[in-house]
Amino acid sequence: MGGRMAGAPGDKAWVASGNVAPLLVVDDVTLQYKTAEHLVTATWKVGFEVYAGERYVLLGPSGCGKTTLLKAIAGFMAPVAGSITLAGQSIARPGPDRMMVFQEFDQLLPWKTVLGNVMFPLLVNRRMPRKQAEDHARSLLAKVNLTRFEHVHPHMLSGGMKQRVAIARALAMEPAVLLMDEPFAALDALTRRKMQEELVALWEEVRFTVIFVTHSIEEALLIGSRILVLSPHPGRVKAELNAGHLGPADVGTPAFDKLQKHIHNLLFTDKIESDRPEAAHG
Amino acid sequence: MAERILAERTLLPLPPVRPERMVALDAMGAVGDVARPLGPFERIVNITAVRRLFVLIALAVAWEAFARFSDNPLLFPSLTDTIEAFYDAAVNGPLIERTMNSLRVLAAGYAIGLALAAVFTTIAVSTRIGTDLLSTLTAMFNPLPAIALLPLALLWFGLGAKSLIFVIIHSVLWAVALNTHSGFTSVSQTLRMAGQNVGLRGLRYVALLLVPAAFPAIVTGLKIGWAFAWRTLIAAELVFGASSRSGGLGWFIFENRNQLEIPSVFAGLLTVILIGLFVESVIFRTVENATIRKWGMQS
Numbered sequence: 001m002g003g004r005m006a007g008a009p010g011d012k013a014w015v016a017s018g019n020v021a022p023l024l025v026v027d028d029v030t031l032q033y034k035t036a037e038h039l040v041t042a043t044w045k046v047g048f049e050v051y052a053g054e055r056y057v058l059l060g061p062s063g064c065g066k067t068t069l070l071k072a073i074a075g076f077m078a079p080v081a082g083s084i085t086l087a088g089q090s091i092a093r094p095g096p097d098r099m100m101v102f103q104e105f106d107q108l109l110p111w112k113t114v115l116g117n118v119m120f121p122l123l124v125n126r127r128m129p130r131k132q133a134e135d136h137a138r139s140l141l142a143k144v145n146l147t148r149f150e151h152v153h154p155h156m157l158s159g160g161m162k163q164r165v166a167i168a169r170a171l172a173m174e175p176a177v178l179l180m181d182e183p184f185a186a187l188d189a190l191t192r193r194k195m196q197e198e199l200v201a202l203w204e205e206v207r208f209t210v211i212f213v214t215h216s217i218e219e220a221l222l223i224g225s226r227i228l229v230l231s232p233h234p235g236r237v238k239a240e241l242n243a244g245h246l247g248p249a250d251v252g253t254p255a256f257d258k259l260q261k262h263i264h265n266l267l268f269t270d271k272i273e274s275d276r277p278e279a280a281h282g
Numbered sequence: 283m284a285e286r287i288l289a290e291r292t293l294l295p296l297p298p299v300r301p302e303r304m305v306a307l308d309a310m311g312a313v314g315d316v317a318r319p320l321g322p323f324e325r326i327v328n329i330t331a332v333r334r335l336f337v338l339i340a341l342a343v344a345w346e347a348f349a350r351f352s353d354n355p356l357l358f359p360s361l362t363d364t365i366e367a368f369y370d371a372a373v374n375g376p377l378i379e380r381t382m383n384s385l386r387v388l389a390a391g392y393a394i395g396l397a398l399a400a401v402f403t404t405i406a407v408s409t410r411i412g413t414d415l416l417s418t419l420t421a422m423f424n425p426l427p428a429i430a431l432l433p434l435a436l437l438w439f440g441l442g443a444k445s446l447i448f449v450i451i452h453s454v455l456w457a458v459a460l461n462t463h464s465g466f467t468s469v470s471q472t473l474r475m476a477g478q479n480v481g482l483r484g485l486r487y488v489a490l491l492l493v494p495a496a497f498p499a500i501v502t503g504l505k506i507g508w509a510f511a512w513r514t515l516i517a518a519e520l521v522f523g524a525s526s527r528s529g530g531l532g533w534f535i536f537e538n539r540n541q542l543e544i545p546s547v548f549a550g551l552l553t554v555i556l557i558g559l560f561v562e563s564v565i566f567r568t569v570e571n572a573t574i575r576k577w578g579m580q581s
Contacts, residue, residue: 076475094478104472110577111494121480124490155578173480 022049023209024073024177029082031068031235042068043235045082048228050177050211055203057224057243058213061267065235066213070181073211074100086176096121099170100179103186105162108154108169114141115150118169127173140168143202160191167199171208178210184219196222197248217263221246221256229266238266334563359545367545368552375546377534381553384530387443388515391450395507398451399458404488406459407466420460428453428514432521446518446530453510458503465499466492498574505566509558516554 026049031042042065050056058066071077073084075094084091086098099121101107108117118137122128128136141147144164154162163183170178184192200223203210214220220227225244230237243259250256319325326332342361349360359367371377402419405412428449435445469492477491493500519532529537535550574580 074475074479076478093483094475094481096479096481098479100475100479102472102476104470106470107472107476109473109476109491109494110579111497111573124480124482124486153577 024050041234060230063232064230099175364548368549395454424456454507461503465496
């Protein structure tokens with residue numbers, strides 16, 4: 001098992017060796033958002049780096065700020081402290097270099113066909129002429145096995161198919177990093193497993209960089225090559241582990257079970273700690 | 283109490299252990315076809331237009347029967363008298379011209395009203411103060427009947443099309459702006475984020491994401507705006523029938539009432555109704571079928 005515990009916030013000892021520069025650097029990021037009554041601290045000095053080609057999983061229970069973190073990377077909110085840089089550039093606003101796949105099925109444009117949805121970001125950004133965009137979109141629909149449905153409107157599709165369209169749409173833009181916010185959480189268990197396998201197979205074929213948010217340890221192990229374990233209230237880095245040696249084929253093997261148990265313990269001890277009165281931070 | 287009831291409950295016996303079974307799915311047998319076409323009667327009844335036409339015919343028959351029964355052609359002419367008057371006014375009389383006058387004024391007022399509504403709602407979704415401005419203005423002016431502004435409009439713009447267009451704009455603008463804006467605000471957060479994520483900002487964000495996403499509410503606004511405008515126009519024409527040379531449908535009705543040409547009054551009303559029906563069930567229905575129904579945003 002290649003996992004190493006992260007040190008104190010800001011400790012960079014776990015940065016991978018070698019002379020490859022990280023693609024995405026999240027440096028001591030503190031995120032806060034306002035509700036009607038409270039200023040909520042979602043993450044506290046979270047730092048990690050993502051390298052090109054990684055399947056990077058943000059894993060943690062609800063309240064660990066993993067979705068907020070992903071939104072900050074997407075550019076929907078700015079950190080209160082710390083910085084997020086993509087290929088050296090600070091993130092200022094949402095952009096198609098960080099295409100996002102959401103959990104909700106209504107992320108597709110209902111007024112466009114499946115093909116139109118996949119072409120939409122290409123045309124909005126004038127990435128290529130219409131004809132070429134159409135061909136490009138078709139090739140991606142073929143990759144997610146939706147060729148037969150290209151002229152159908154989203155309301156005719158099942159949940160799993162909608163998510164596959166969203167993935168095709170995001171990949172069509174060839175983003176620097178693909179952001180996925182629990183994309184399979186609203187699917188039934190059978191479809192979810194199939195989608196997880198398809199995503200890993202798609203990665204083998206296309207090789208993209210993805211940051212994947214989930215609260216399922218199993219899903220993290222299936223999909224991730226590296227897993228950032230976060231603790232809740234507020235989100236802090238608990239551990240950063242390697243899981244690249246585990247895939248959908250390894251479910252139920254001792255190595256899989258061992259890492260699963262390890263992460264389970266990490267999250268479980270955290271739960272006991274957070275039951276104590278607030279004292280850890282302030 | 284509950285424990286006692288539970289304790290006294292007789293338990294079901296344990297279920298028997300039964301043999302397992304595997305079935306090969308190709309042995310389907312005579313289940314029959316998966317989808318069978320409906321019978322001809324059911325298919326005809328499923329066509330909305332056919333059912334609507336049936337309702338219209340029933341109403342026409344009721345009208346004719348009532349008119350003949352009451353036998354008072356001065357106060358309540360029969361359908362056949364009305365159709366006769368309608369035909370006469372359309373072919374020999376000024377009905378077509380009057381209708382075209384009304385529709386011309388209506389189209390101008392409606393178009394300007396929609397353009398203004400688009401400007402207002404775009405400002406409203408872009409800035410917070412714009413939202414406040416629109417909310418306040420709609421709260422103030424939406425309940426104000428357009429016809430109440432007519433005397434003032436006549437003073438400002440004089441007798442004629444300008445005053446009519448002014449009151450029509452007033453009746454269209456607030457209804458459409460209100461519906462469009464509430465449509466914009468109810469676009470789901472996910473869809474908004476998806477739009478911003480692909481890089482849409484400013485006017486393109488409104489035009490390419492918010493407008494189609496809020497289209498069901500916008501169509502509702504257009505329909506309400508149309509009905510308000512049509513009503514306001516006819517009422518306004520009834521109020522100032524003075525500019526008779528270029529008068530509209532309302533003036534036609536007023537004129538004929540003064541001459542006690544009651545079948546012609548009915549023919550005028552029938553024209554108002556027919557145009558209303560046409561716009562509602564042909565134009566708006568076609569728009570809906572091509573957009574929000576096709577997109578699954580309305581059943």
